[in-house]
């Protein structure tokens with residue numbers, strides 16, 4: 001299916017285009033701390049030809065360059081690609097779809113995707129494409145959010161939404177927000193897409209998201225969130241106020257220094273191309 005004809009992809013691209021200029025000041029504090037774990041698990045070193053898929057402002061590519069790797073980045077949101085080029089003029093960034101990569105077969109040693117999976121209409125098409133552009137025995141690495149039971153920050157948001165939001169609202173249908181969160185599923189699906197099931201890597205990592213105020217998490221989700229932001233935008237003012245109050249109250253338990261340190265957990269998945 002082309003991106004243009006997919007409601008979820010259109011929704012994603014329009015949303016990211018709108019929030020891209022705020023990403024560095026908001027979500028990057030949450031997503032970037034996972035990148036060293038991702039690059040280490042994918043064994044990125046000097047000279048590794050790496051493709052950063054769903055690159056956003058290009059943080060994975062940037063971190064790979066600092067290790068001496070040879071990164072390229074791709075994202076389907078033009079504003080993200082502009083930001084990535086501005087941040088890192090030495091790296092090539094292209095506009096393109098993770099599910100239909102505009103690169104030759106066997107072009108990379110590593111394909112990495114930091115928190116892209118939940119934003120794709122068809123994550124498994126992206127797995128196949130990663131496999132196609134990897135050389136034989138090349139490595140694929142991606143991160144996915146752990147379910148709220150394992151991730152205090154995600155649990156705070158999820159519980160407030162569960163308590164007060166109406167989920168029965170019209171939103172474009174995306175993949176499971178917490179999909180691919182167990183090694184069995186990852187091994188089976190990646191195995192079907194050309195990766196060596198026996199060499200699956202699956203690590204669970206927690207990092208603290210440092211936020212300045214108790215209202216910050218709610219405000220980020222409401223103003224700069226994509227999937228959660230769209231859900232919040234369709235709630236009544238009363239429901240929204242109740243969600244905000246519950247999140248702010250729960251965040252208090254994580255006070256540290258001048259702000260709050262909220263633990264978020266993700267899985268770092270790695271696979272080797274057969």
Ligand SMILES: C[S@@+](CC[C@H](N)C(=O)[O-])C[C@H]1O[C@@H](n2cnc3c(N)ncnc32)[C@H](O)[C@@H]1O
Nearest residue numbers: 016031054055056075076077097098114115119
């Ligand atoms: C949560 S951000 C992750 C950005 C970055 N990887 C990071 O570590 O912070 C998700 C990114 O996925 C991109 N994206 C969503 N759907 C995509 C698709 N079909 N193809 C390529 N990029 C996509 C969005 O434009 C956005 O930049």
